[in-house]
Amino acid sequence: MTSDDPDLVGRAREGDQTAFARLFEQYHAPILNYLHRMVGDRAMAEDLTQDTFIKAYNALPSTRPDLAFKPWLYRIATNTAISQLRRRKIVQWIPFMPGHDHASEQSIERSVSRRQDIEQTLSRLPQHYAAALLLRHYQGLSLAETADALGITENAAKLRLFRARKAFAEIYGSAEALGAAREWEA
Amino acid sequence: MISHDRAQELVSARMDAPLTPAEHRELQNHLAECPSCRAFVAQADDLARGLQTMSHLGPSPVVSRAVMDAISSDTSGWSWLRQALQALSSPGMAVASSMALVLALAGALIVALNAPGRGPAMRQGPAPEGTIAAVALAPLPTEPPTRIAEPTATKPPVREIAPPPTKTPAMRPTATAVPIVAVTAVPTIEPVVDSPAIQPVEDVPVANPEQDVPMLAMADDGAGTSNGSVDLAQQATVDEAQPAEAAPVDDGADNAVADAPVQDEGAAAAPAGDTTQTTEASDAAPADNGGRKTARKGDSGDQAPAEVATEPVGPVDPASAINPLTAEAIAALEGNGLAPGVSLPPAPMDPMPPAQPFLPVTPTPEPDGTPTPEGEPETQADAPQLAIDTSGDLGVTALAPDPDPGQAVIDQQAPEAMTTDSETVKAKERRDKSSKAGRSRESQQAAFVQEPYEWTGNDSLALQQTADGAAEPAEGVVDANDGAGETTEAAAAPDETGETSATDGPSEEPAPQIDPATGMEIDPATGLLIDPTTGFLLDPVHNRVIDPRTHYVVNPRTGLLIDPATGDQLDPVTLQVVIPAGFGSDQPRYEPGSPEMRGEIESVVNDTYNNASIKIEPPTDGPVQPVGEIVVPTESGDAVEIS
Numbered sequence A: 001m002t003s004d005d006p007d008l009v010g011r012a013r014e015g016d017q018t019a020f021a022r023l024f025e026q027y028h029a030p031i032l033n034y035l036h037r038m039v040g041d042r043a044m045a046e047d048l049t050q051d052t053f054i055k056a057y058n059a060l061p062s063t064r065p066d067l068a069f070k071p072w073l074y075r076i077a078t079n080t081a082i083s084q085l086r087r088r089k090i091v092q093w094i095p096f097m098p099g100h101d102h103a104s105e106q107s108i109e110r111s112v113s114r115r116q117d118i119e120q121t122l123s124r125l126p127q128h129y130a131a132a133l134l135l136r137h138y139q140g141l142s143l144a145e146t147a148d149a150l151g152i153t154e155n156a157a158k159l160r161l162f163r164a165r166k167a168f169a170e171i172y173g174s175a176e177a178l179g180a181a182r183e184w185e186a
Numbered sequence B: 001m002i003s004h005d006r007a008q009e010l011v012s013a014r015m016d017a018p019l020t021p022a023e024h025r026e027l028q029n030h031l032a033e034c035p036s037c038r039a040f041v042a043q044a045d046d047l048a049r050g051l052q053t054m055s056h057l058g059p060s061p062v063v064s065r066a067v068m069d070a071i072s073s074d075t076s077g078w079s080w081l082r083q084a085l086q087a088l089s090s091p092g093m094a095v096a097s098s099m100a101l102v103l104a105l106a107g108a109l110i111v112a113l114n115a116p117g118r119g120p121a122m123r124q125g126p127a128p129e130g131t132i133a134a135v136a137l138a139p140l141p142t143e144p145p146t147r148i149a150e151p152t153a154t155k156p157p158v159r160e161i162a163p164p165p166t167k168t169p170a171m172r173p174t175a176t177a178v179p180i181v182a183v184t185a186v187p188t189i190e191p192v193v194d195s196p197a198i199q200p201v202e203d204v205p206v207a208n209p210e211q212d213v214p215m216l217a218m219a220d221d222g223a224g225t226s227n228g229s230v231d232l233a234q235q236a237t238v239d240e241a242q243p244a245e246a247a248p249v250d251d252g253a254d255n256a257v258a259d260a261p262v263q264d265e266g267a268a269a270a271p272a273g274d275t276t277q278t279t280e281a282s283d284a285a286p287a288d289n290g291g292r293k294t295a296r297k298g299d300s301g302d303q304a305p306a307e308v309a310t311e312p313v314g315p316v317d318p319a320s321a322i323n324p325l326t327a328e329a330i331a332a333l334e335g336n337g338l339a340p341g342v343s344l345p346p347a348p349m350d351p352m353p354p355a356q357p358f359l360p361v362t363p364t365p366e367p368d369g370t371p372t373p374e375g376e377p378e379t380q381a382d383a384p385q386l387a388i389d390t391s392g393d394l395g396v397t398a399l400a401p402d403p404d405p406g407q408a409v410i411d412q413q414a415p416e417a418m419t420t421d422s423e424t425v426k427a428k429e430r431r432d433k434s435s436k437a438g439r440s441r442e443s444q445q446a447a448f449v450q451e452p453y454e455w456t457g458n459d460s461l462a463l464q465q466t467a468d469g470a471a472e473p474a475e476g477v478v479d480a481n482d483g484a485g486e487t488t489e490a491a492a493a494p495d496e497t498g499e500t501s502a503t504d505g506p507s508e509e510p511a512p513q514i515d516p517a518t519g520m521e522i523d524p525a526t527g528l529l530i531d532p533t534t535g536f537l538l539d540p541v542h543n544r545v546i547d548p549r550t551h552y553v554v555n556p557r558t559g560l561l562i563d564p565a566t567g568d569q570l571d572p573v574t575l576q577v578v579i580p581a582g583f584g585s586d587q588p589r590y591e592p593g594s595p596e597m598r599g600e601i602e603s604v605v606n607d608t609y610n611n612a613s614i615k616i617e618p619p620t621d622g623p624v625q626p627v628g629e630i631v632v633p634t635e636s637g638d639a640v641e642i643s
Helices: A005-013 A017-039 A042-062 A069-088 A105-124 A127-138 A143-150 A154-185 B004-016 B021-033 B035-052 B061-072 B079-089 B091-114 B118-124 B128-137 B146-154 B167-171 B175-184 B189-198 B209-219 B228-238 B251-259 B265-273 B275-287 B290-297 B305-309 B324-335 B405-413 B421-436 B439-449 B458-470 B494-504 B597-611
Strands: B537-539 B544-546 B553-555 B560-562
Touching: A005 A017, A005 A042, A005 A069, A017 A042, A017 A069, A017 A127, A017 B061, A042 A069, A042 B061, A069 A127, A069 A143, A105 A127, A105 A154, A105 B035, A127 A143, A127 A154, A127 B035, A143 A154, A154 B004, A154 B035, B004 B021, B004 B035, B021 B035, B544 B553
Parallel strands: none
Antiparallel strands: B537 B544, B553 B560
């Protein structure tokens, strides 16, 4: 949370639309990316982003003055995404589209393959595990912020992250073994 | 020695916070001896790195516009609650409001208790007949409700602070409830309460809504302006016979109607008649993404019809049609190079245009072997078709041109040039894409490429004979009919050419060399035979078919070129990678030479796209699709479920 947040949040809580617009500008893209990774669909992520901010706007007046806005916003986004996913039961993943860099083709191929494997593996995880991993590593939230965003204690967040990483490693390891077997057969 | 679970827990904890020295030591000791936990470390690191380096989307102007519109137009809905909470948040206002509320409630309680017989009537509710009669016979209130002026004056506009809905029915049953109506201090309720109940009684003056207007004016001088649409809506609801003419003309209402992009009388009247409904509709609008849909469909910041219907009733400032806050946010995004609509995903292209040639085959070169510029693009009718190979051969005769005689002319007029620099560049780009495509495509291609692409049967025999004869130098123009009529059906084609050449005699163009054994033309550049039907070069020594343009080997079963660098099968005209039917399986489903082959290819490609992780509509042609942009499932388990 930046230093401007408390003032902005305070003003937004009092109904200052300009302050809320600043907060929206600040967190719009991160929330959109987080939701995009959660639901795997850009249009849906945009819808959910819109819902998240409107919910936040409506709920701001009833929040406490010491509100940690960022994790609170991620919590709304997480709940919105999980609710939507439960409703639609979407299992989808978006492949990583490689950008142009100067790495060798082989390294690009390996990198793309690994990222795709990671995203595929992530899509197979339970939603609360994927949310924890995305908040912690993709969005760069601290452990405390991740816990706050998930609505759990830090110890519970630590445990959830551990279980999520373990579940990820199991699926990812089996996929790697399968891929190696395929390459060997080929 | 700690357990695996404990070690992995420490590995995980280490990623979130530093370990204590003791924990660190324990973990290091365990990792030094445990390969599985070391693998867990690597996988966890992969996960963290992979997530950190994932791509990020930019801000979406669509969402910006929708959210900004939603919050800036939030003058209805829950904004009254927000304003009330803000008003109550100041200490002085809180005390004043509390006292006013207490006074109002006490007054209402006293009046209700002192009125004889009113309590039970209110609780039980009289019969409808009694209600109508009582209301009809009751005297009209002649004085404004002065007792409740105080709380009314301290509140925001009456239109926004709606009374609790439970009190409204209690006022409806009898006309004696008029004082209670006054106690609740909601002047806008009066027309609603009286009009529907009185309307059936024709000769009752109360039923005339025009007489209600002065009451509203007495209660609130500004009601005539601010609630003009309310009056309009109520009268339109009460008296259907004179919906618009009898309604008092009000500038505010007119403005509200005029400012609506798509104005519907019913839509305009609906929110005015019921403030509760307005509140619910406005609150529900963001939830169902109406605003976003509007933003997407709208031209440029115009209010959507749905939003207009839920707009607060009252005069609308035309200057506020585009909210400055919205404009500011959008301008900020545009300043960052994110113009609205830029980030919208591209519209899917129309797949499979019908005019696309059907598995185009490289046209036959000119008889003299001189490459000429390519002819006009072929149409569906002109494209060479795959013919049914009645002989059962798997050779190049499976690729037969359209039997239309005009086609032969077109083919002869459109020979292919040799490989150029641009084609080389394209081939390199294709190889680059192919290398990025990953292992799935290559492994599937490998199974396909491993199939023999020599031709067999009669063709092989004929070509073997050709090989024997090819060693002999061709001796000028010979009679093409000599020994050629009995070989193959395809060999009969050059008869005419041979005759033509013979009858034309020597000209400025050198006569093509004809192989006496097969009757086929000999390519002067390579010394190989030219298949008269396909234009491919036949290499009898290696039993291979060569594309004259690219010099790639042709798969005689499919007619596709085989890229020697990647093993991809390429369309002979566009040089795009083709995914044949049955691709990835051990036994391709296509029938060699079958006219259905292309259909098979298209269906498989479509299936592939549908099952792929990202769907790309073929921009021009079904089978001609860069494989590098899709992920081809290699087994049923790879299919991605998309709702």
